[in-house]
Amino acid sequence: MKRPFAISLDVGTSLANLTGSWRTSRPVYVDRLPPCNNACPAGENIQSWLYHAESGDYETAWRTLSIDNPMPAVMGRVCYHPCENVCSRSQLDEAVGINSVERFLGDVAIRNGWRFAPPQADTGKRVLVVGAGPSGLSAAYHLRRKGHAVEIREAGPFTGGMMRFGIPKYRLPRDVLEAEINRIIDLGVVMKLNTKIDHVVDSMQAGRFDAAFLAVGAHIGKRAYIPAGSAAKVLDAVALLRSMEGEDKPLLGRRVVVYGGGNTAIDAARTARRLGATEAIIIYRRTRDRMPAHDFEVEEALQEGIMMKWLSTIKRMDEGVLTVEKMQLDEKGFPQPTGEFEMLETDSLVLALGQDVDMSLLDGVPGLKIKDGVVQVDSNMMTGYAGIFAGGDMVPSERTVTVAVGHGKKAARHIDAWLRGAIYTPSEKHELASIEKLNTWYYADAPKTVRPMLEVARRQSTFEEVQGGLDETNALYEARRCLSCGNCFECDNCYGVCPDNAVIKLGPGQRFRFNYDYCKGCGVCAQECPCGAIAMVSEEI
Amino acid sequence: MTNGTTSAAIQKLHFYQKGTFTVGNRLVSEADRSVQASIDRSNALTCGHRACQGCGEALGARYALDAALRAAGGNLIAVNATGCLEVFTTPYPETSWQIPWIHSLFGNAAAVATGVAAAMRVKGRPEIRVVAQGGDGGTTDIGFGCLSGMFERNDDVLYICYDNEAYMNTGVQRSSATPPAARTATTPAVGPQPGNVFGTGKSVPKIAVAHGIPFVATATVADLHDLERKVVKAMGIHGARYLHIHVPCPLGWGSASQDTIRLAQLAVECGMFPVFEAEHGVVTGRRKIRRRVPVEDYLKPQRRFAHLFTTEEGRKCISQLQAMADRNIAEYRLFDWEGDVE
């Protein structure tokens, strides 16, 4: 070949040397399971919706989110966000404010009137859902999207279950709740209020339903035996909170004592405060660290002037006065009586000792198994009676809105398969993207955004929402704090750091491809991938 | 840009913290992304070269030349000294270079580059820019006379030294850039002062600064944004410019191939390799330490320092190396990272 003067080598000739043959291990792109997704009881793909949110594409983010959970604005207010507890970012500075971004997306969707995509073609199958709480609504949403006809029967006068009859307005404004429930109903779900199911099998037969999903919750307040004088005013917390939804607000008086240490006790005390109680006292038999209530809720209550009496039990209630016994913890951590008593002036006593399930609709249904006051279901969420599924508070559960939503989704998948005579097998979980798989050097420091809180004076007298939301700038910022654990976010690191130029960039949204003709398997890409989305796999030699 | 904040400032991107230190960032505008992030980057040094797995020099050369090529609008000639970079890219009849490239001798790259620049001037092609490049041996030892001449005459060349701290191509012999205590083929790990002798060697970046040339900078393959910015800055200046890039060598250092960038980063974070820049004899900027680590963290993954961890003498050497790092930190004021984002 004739070359110009002084040119001895031709451009591109080294491409003949396929250095890929040197390789003993090869890099492969993987999608590892982010810890947040792994912890979400509703099975949300959090990393994925944050990815869309961080580029400002809120609609895609919301659509990605609502594939798994139809109520982001509710979740962004009441979910106890187990995702944030395991967020890898907390090992750098603080967890990503997943919950606050979720609320932001939910609120944006409501403001813009975004609707769900229409359901798939009708399957001709009919499913009865009993109870319009989060579990029932979630199941209805997922079943309807798959094209089944869904009818919800709800005993109460409103939708929402405990989201309405339990969780107070100051934590979950009702317009938000209604907006998200209506969007589900708009998919073509039939909603029948004030319709209590007394016998589920009969109702299924009468309505020609092919399957049923039960989600009646746990609404019967547990009682404790407390000797009480005839004039003593004793109520239960669920009934109190429920009556807040009616016309006549309950009269509690100036001094209100709430007995119990869970979230319901806290909500009852905070409600009493807002209704005008000058003294709202929570009495709990163990110590603060043993309270089932979440610490942030206890904190918010204390800020509002709720008083707490730990290590105390109530011995009796007479008109206007309570007898309280001091307790002490034994070496096993159980509270034991001390014989020391104290009198407490009280106008009313609210019992918040947990709730039981009203199982009467299941009377006489064969094959059912009930243990510890809840209905047992198999891994498909099906009860012992074929075609009847159950979820939420009435089955073994942590009793949260999010778990209820997750049960609804899971049951819907199994019901859908069951209706087709098939078996739903969930796809295998990917390997966990734990923090050691990440190279966190590449992420800049960025402290978590603090959500605004209503000033205390207004929290003591009104039912206005306590916690504020993020605005667009700080929601964007918060989404961008996500490390994208285990999933490529197209940072170009692999493409840049390869000494052999053996990574091919495919363009926006397309990620990358390895050029194994030249990749020598040095592993720099895997080492320098910030989010742990590259694995090194041994070559078979 | 003011003193001291230059290189830190480039990494500060308000609200784009997601990938602030990564090669690319889909959230910032195309113009603000690195040359290496570009889908149509030139790959001045392309696939098929015979550098070892994880070679820092191959990476550094592509980083630097792609940036220089873009800054020069594609009009660039590279002059290469003998060494790994020359050998692994051009085994006859192959070449991995996708730019005009010439190799002459081990010690004369600076002089050849001066000649090429003069030729372009004579031919009336002043838009064609010239880069000379070589290893630390070719730069700090055998090519040093030519280099100093090029500086002193202020010839219009950007000289880039890829410092892997020894003569790697011929089997890891000590150079005047080899750090004390390092084991090389010519400085075995024996005796009371095992490895390379303390108190020897020199800092060519400092010597370059002393020539008063328009621009001198150090950089590493662990901080691409800083490296590219310095190349662009150098290409915007006429006259003699010097860029000294720290490039880990898995073979010569006895490190794992995947650790190349990590080691370059640790060298900076422990203070062993100060990253700074100077204009006309005055230091004008430094890349501050972001997460300081003891020198051990840097030494440990390298077999050339393994002997330091097994004997009493070795332990003493580590504290001497730590003292060197501390001196660098004091001298270049590498402390007080100003925060990642604004």
Ligand SMILES: Cc1cc2nc3c(=O)[nH]c(=O)nc-3n(C[C@H](O)[C@H](O)[C@H](O)COP(=O)(O)OP(=O)(O)OC[C@H]3O[C@@H](n4cnc5c(N)ncnc54)[C@H](O)[C@@H]3O)c2cc1C
């Ligand atoms: C005060 C309080 C505060 C709470 N705060 C939180 C919180 O902040 N975050 C959180 O995650 N969880 C919270 N929870 C728990 C959460 O509300 C429940 O776990 C969740 O609502 C359970 O959902 P579900 O769908 O199983 O049942 P529910 O929400 O209880 O809904 C069941 C529905 O079924 C209806 N129903 C019952 N029987 C029948 C029948 N026979 N026929 C027809 N309809 C019937 C009921 O009227 C009700 O509407 C709180 C609970 C309480 C009590």
Ligand SMILES: Cc1ncc(C[n+]2csc(CCOP(=O)(O)OP(=O)(O)O)c2C)c(N)n1
């Ligand atoms: C005058 C002369 N002496 C010795 C050699 C042999 N030689 C070729 S490359 C090399 C070492 C190069 O070391 P360095 O410049 O540090 O580059 P590296 O290979 O480490 O990148 C030597 C000694 C030579 N080519 N010419």
Ligand code: SF4
């Ligand atoms: S010996 Fe070192 S410099 Fe030479 S090709 Fe191998 S890794 Fe690169």
Ligand SMILES: [Mg+2]
């Ligand atoms: Mg060398």
